[in-house]
Amino acid sequence: MSTVVEVIDTAITAAEAYHRDDLAARLRQSRARALSGxxxxxxxxxxxxxxxxxxxxxxxxxxxxxxxxxxxxxxxxxxxxxxxxxxxxxxxxxxxxxxxxxxxxxxxxxxxxxxxxxxxxxxxxxxxxxxxxxxxxxxxxxxxxxxxxxxxxxxxxxxxxxxxxxxxxxxxxxxxxxxxxxxxxxxxxxxxxxxxxxxxxxxxxxxxxxxxHRGTRRSAAYEVLAVTGDLTATMTGEVDGLRAEETEQLGIRWQQVLNDGITDLIADIDHDLRDRLRDVLKVAEAELDAVDPAKVGDDFAEWLRTRESRCTAETFEWMMTRARWLAGHVAEQFGDDHALPEIPDAGDLAVGDLELAAGEKFGVGQRLIVGMRGGYGGTLMIGMASTIVGVAMINPLSVGAGLLLGGKTVQEERKRLLQRRQAEAKASLRKHVDDLIFQAGKQSRDMLRGIQRTLRDHFVGHAEEVHRALVDAAAQRRTRIRDLNAELARVRDLERMARELVA
Structure with a gap:
């Protein structure tokens, strides 16, 4: 069985080999006490x-x-x-x-x-x-x-x-x-x-x-066991960390992040585009309810085109911001610092003009015919009633009634034609917005698919470089693990020697 001083000297050598000067100093104090008794x-x-x-x-x-x-x-x-x-x-x-x-x-x-x-x-x-x-x-x-x-x-x-x-x-x-x-x-x-x-x-x-001498041996064994416990914990932690690194699957992770990110982005952009244009549709329909489409057709179309262009531009700008963030997020999966691919800005969407139906005209002749048709009934009804009291059918009262009812009929016809034009304009507006949503949605999806291909090609090349580096690092890790296991075996031998001091 080794002497107390020999065991302490072995422990000091081990502490110095692992650059633990604090442990070595503590062991030297114990060695001095052991030599002095x-x-x-x-x-x-x-x-x-x-x-x-x-x-x-x-x-x-x-x-x-x-x-x-x-x-x-x-x-x-x-x-x-x-x-x-x-x-x-x-x-x-x-x-x-x-x-x-x-x-x-x-x-x-x-x-x-x-x-x-x-x-x-x-x-x-x-x-x-x-x-x-x-x-x-x-x-x-x-x-x-x-x-x-x-x-x-x-x-x-x-x-x-x-x-x-x-x-x-x-x-x-x-x-x-x-x-x-x-x-x-x-x-x-x-x-x-x-x-x-x-x-x-x-x-x-x-x-x-x-x-x-029981106290000297026990104290020396205690000091050595404290050192071996510290060294064992340090080396075991390093071995566990190296083994955990070997289980990482970098290649699968970045591809999942890219595919999931593009899928989510397509869904979010489509929803944002629909939400913005539906808000425009609600405001436009409210405007049509308050005006005559036949009188404001050109001004309304210009206003609508401006609102739609602003909405699509804001959606596309948000889409590009999200796409650049996704590129950075994918790059984070590699855990290194490398240049990202260039992602071009989104182009402008060509927004077509709204074409409103001309609607049925209501000119002077049409108003005269409609008024005479409505006034004839009023004149006839009042004139027939007047004959009962011995007054001629055509009299100032019957003529006034005919004019009144004729004017009312003209007003009702004008209102009916306005409502019809508004309904036709709303139908044209809804069809126009649906077409715009379809066109903008297709353009955004095509752009995102292009961005996905750009990022995929870029990161595939980078992943190959990283893979080669990981292969070399894995070989170094395995070598380091073998060295650490050998060192752990020597530390455990030292621990056994320390326990034999008080056995």
Missing amino acids: EVRVLVAGGFKQGKSRLVNALVGAPACPVADDTTPAKAITLRYADTAGPIGDDTGQIGLPSGILRGLTLVDSPVLEPADAILIVSDASAPYTQAELDLIDQARALAPIVVCVLSKVDLHPGWREVAERNQASTGLPVVPVSAELRWHAMATADAGVNDESGFPALTAVLRAELGA
Whole structure:
């Protein structure tokens, strides 16, 4: 079985090969600890939770400041030394002749960092908050051993319930301690009070977890497994991405987009053209209801041609805008930047003039005949009635009645002929608009089919170029996948070696 240093060295080589300098630096720290035999225990916790008091009670000396309103600005490292005092010029490292520090380094730190074990300190006033649970999760990612310490149990009678709830929420061992009882036990040499303080139990947990090089091996294995997990996730993600690229069917996709786009565009343009010209038809029919077609025929035809030309031009302009957008959308399916084919502007539609029927003329002679026919009946009817009272048939009253009825008949005939001309003009108008819709619809479809052929020929050529590039890229992807699989096998071997360290 490989030694701890050999496994770490292999992991460092792998991290450097994959350009993960952050992982390599973390492994070098672990290697330095393995060579020195140092077991590093980090003590962390929130503000005013008794963290520094715990460290002082463990080593039996006031090494760390314990003011209630301050928090250490930097980590304080405690190591074994024959005499108490700073180590070298670094005021952050203190040597103490404490038995617990033989083979063990305690670090009172305001922040979390990698270590062989981490003690999370929280007082017994209340169960863990979400912030403390998050801190414990971070500690689990940085150390193989995490122990929860419940401080100040002498001040909180309900500490047992808090300890049970904390253990249930974390699944980690919870050790209750009292720094005040520990100091009292050391001052009075009272073994019973010392046991009651909980510090012998905490020391036993640390010794059991870290003794006989077990902590060094476990810490090294933990660091290496963290690195192999990171590398495995990175390489597996790259392999999955390369395999996903091989399943893309670029050639089918762009053709579907083009065909569906042209089909939708033809339907939309036909609907838009019909809708615009039907609006023109409604307005034109309303105009004909208000005028005599025989009197405004030329002016009405010119007005109608102007409206129809504007409608068809707006539809064709929208059609070309949509066609150019479709060309760009098809180009997006290739995922590259290449020039689009030239799409010519739509030509103008030749709009014919509306031809209105001349209609039946109603001249002076016709009006005279119609008036005499209507007046004859009135004169006869009133004249017959006049003979009953002894008045001649032809009299001023009968003649006046004949003139009145004759004039009314002429007016009704004129109105009937106007309505007839309007109806004939509307019929001619509807036929004219239907013909225009047919002609404009055919022209738009022919133009769109031509655009479809232009885009198809252009993108077929581009697709062939892309296909050749994809064939080369596919070969490179397969080579890269084989290399990654080989690298994954080596990383898994390294993971197996790390697990054997603690087997």
